[in-house]
Amino acid sequence: MHRFALTSIAAALVLAGCSLAPMTPEAERVQVxxxxxxxxxxxxxxxxxxxxxxxxxxxxxxxxKDELETLARQEAAKIGANTVSPREAPSADGSQSFEVWRCTR
Structure with missing residues (x-):
């Protein structure tokens, strides 16, 4: 049982450092x-x-914070927008809302 606990903790630490939201090519064109x-x-x-x-x-x-911005950029790209701005700081539970904009560049 002790080995399982150590393995679980090690896996959690590794996952804590991993990025869970990869950037799509469309999202790369959206500015924060x-x-x-x-x-x-x-x-x-x-x-x-x-x-x-x-x-x-x-x-x-x-x-x-970076992953939340990535997801917001992906959602903005899906609706044809090219800019996002946060409405507030990220919450402790890992959520955030963003305003989405269409800007001429």
Whole structure:
């Protein structure tokens, strides 16, 4: 039983460092801005979430933030938008909402 517990903890630590949201080519063209951009048409809002931890091991919060942005960019690309801006900071449970924009560049 002790070996199983150690294996489980090791797996959780490895997964805590892994990226769970790979970037799609369409999402690479979507820009993330800190605040609502000027001169852009609003295209809606997206809610995204990722796993913020495994068992009692919390994931790196910077990595969680990056994955949330990646997912928001993917959702924006699906609706033909090219810019996203966060509505608030990521929550402790690994979710965040973003405003989505169509901007001329």
């Amino acid at each position: 801005v800190a605040a609502a951009p000027t001169g852009c048409a609003p295209a809606g809002r997206v809610e995204v979430s990722v796993t913020s931890g495994f068992a009692m091991v919390k994931r790196n919060q910077l990595r969680v």
